[in-house]
Amino acid sequence: MTATPQANPDGPSATPRARRVVLAYSGGVDTSVCIPYLKREWGVEEVITFAADLGQGDELEPIRRKALDSGASQSIVGDLIEPFITEFAFPAIRANALYEGRYPLSTALARPLIARRLVEVAREVGADAVAHGCTGKGNDQVRFDVAIGALAPELKVLAPAREWGMSREQTIAYGERCGIPAPVSKKSPYSIDLNLLGRSIEAGVLEDPNVEPPEEVYAMTVSVDAAPAEPQVVEIQFEAGNPVAIDGQRLDPVSLVRRANELAGRHGFGRLDMIENRVVGIKSREIYETPGLLLLIRAHQELESLTLAADVQRYKRQIEASWADLVYQGLWFGPLKQALDAFIDRTQATVNGSVRIKLYKGNATVVGRSSSTDSLYVDAMATYGSDDRFDHRAAEGFIYVWGLPTRLWSARHR
Numbered sequence: 001m002t003a004t005p006q007a008n009p010d011g012p013s014a015t016p017r018a019r020r021v022v023l024a025y026s027g028g029v030d031t032s033v034c035i036p037y038l039k040r041e042w043g044v045e046e047v048i049t050f051a052a053d054l055g056q057g058d059e060l061e062p063i064r065r066k067a068l069d070s071g072a073s074q075s076i077v078g079d080l081i082e083p084f085i086t087e088f089a090f091p092a093i094r095a096n097a098l099y100e101g102r103y104p105l106s107t108a109l110a111r112p113l114i115a116r117r118l119v120e121v122a123r124e125v126g127a128d129a130v131a132h133g134c135t136g137k138g139n140d141q142v143r144f145d146v147a148i149g150a151l152a153p154e155l156k157v158l159a160p161a162r163e164w165g166m167s168r169e170q171t172i173a174y175g176e177r178c179g180i181p182a183p184v185s186k187k188s189p190y191s192i193d194l195n196l197l198g199r200s201i202e203a204g205v206l207e208d209p210n211v212e213p214p215e216e217v218y219a220m221t222v223s224v225d226a227a228p229a230e231p232q233v234v235e236i237q238f239e240a241g242n243p244v245a246i247d248g249q250r251l252d253p254v255s256l257v258r259r260a261n262e263l264a265g266r267h268g269f270g271r272l273d274m275i276e277n278r279v280v281g282i283k284s285r286e287i288y289e290t291p292g293l294l295l296l297i298r299a300h301q302e303l304e305s306l307t308l309a310a311d312v313q314r315y316k317r318q319i320e321a322s323w324a325d326l327v328y329q330g331l332w333f334g335p336l337k338q339a340l341d342a343f344i345d346r347t348q349a350t351v352n353g354s355v356r357i358k359l360y361k362g363n364a365t366v367v368g369r370s371s372s373t374d375s376l377y378v379d380a381m382a383t384y385g386s387d388d389r390f391d392h393r394a395a396e397g398f399i400y401v402w403g404l405p406t407r408l409w410s411a412r413h414r
């Protein structure tokens with residue numbers, strides 16, 4: 001890697017990489033520097049930025065203006081919150097999707113949606129390329145590039161930060177030379193990605209996997225110490241596997257996720273500290289807080305245990321792991337995703353009912369579940385009382401047959 005900001009590596013007279021580019025824009029240093037970099041070093045005539053509102057709570061007007069101040073010829077802001085929740089978060093809940101058994105994909109789920117919108121904007125403005133500010137080490141570049149390649153093979157994908165070889169300090173210095181205004185939000189030692197589903201926090205002291213995350217990294221959840229001394233039981237209602245109400249109040253999908261975030265966050269539930277296996281082969285230390293999403297997945301899993309047949313439930317666990325892997329790995333628009341979705345959707349018709357969860361000091365403990373229409377729990381079968389209708393004597397014949405192969409094997413090899 002070069003020590004100084006890189007001029008066009010192909011030389012000044014080289015042909016421009018693209019003419020008109022739509023850049024995925026966050027308002028941060030990297031994506032801001034991408035604007036002058038694309039124009040000066042790569043000969044791009046026009047950079048149009050697209051910033052997505054995914055419920056991250058940032059003020060978007062300053063971000064929109066910052067893109068223009070950094071040299072964008074047009075700065076577009078798009079509200080993607082509703083599709084983010086209904087088309088991406090809810091399917092993840094129905095899939096009980098947890099990458100490596102833990103991470104609910106809060107960042108990963110946003111990428112195919114941003115890519116889809118980038119492609120639409122590129123077509124609207126007649127761009128010949130799209131660009132993003134991802135580095136070559138992360139998962140997000142994989143997700144963007146694969147999604148764009150699937151949706152719009154005719155578009156080039158430019159990733160300046162993958163090639164420019166500048167450290168963070170050099171990137172800032174380059175930006176200053178190009179007249180890029182100081183960061184919109186105040187500087188943080190961490191690298192943070194956030195949206196309505198949660199936050200991911202990396203870098204700074206967190207790069208040592210043996211260091212406990214300082215309390216300051218969290219914003220959506222309180223610490224166990226600060227959590228209320230009284231537990232709170234919340235009831236989450238589902239229809240066909242989708243959450244529809246909390247504590248008896250029907251809410252639209254976006255409001256429901258916001259409410260779940262508040263409730264779980266207030267009780268300090270939803271923090272995660274893990275070593276994660278990235279697509280590019282690196283192990284990285286990741287801090288997440290995804291209070292609402294984890295709460296909703298927990299409740300959904302519980303309702304499935306009441307309403308799915310045993311074999312379907314067991315089989316679905318394998319499907320879920322594959323679903324989480326492929327979403328993490330950027331294969332949202334691939335054929336396996338569609339096939340697994342068909343399986344998952346087919347299982348969700350009976351996932352109707354409610355789950356009660358007690359939130360208390362960083363924990364979310366299921367304390368009840370019910371389904372008036374689809375419960376497979378049968379009192380007369382389960383009870384140890386006098387209402388028992390299970391034929392105990394039938395078990396003997398069943399066990400004779402069930403255990404036969406084991407007895408035959410043992411007789412031979414004992």
Ligand code: ARG
Nearest residue numbers: 107108139140191192193200
């Ligand atoms: N490791 C997480 C993921 O791959 C979070 C990535 C955060 N992205 C970012 N640009 N800071 O989903």
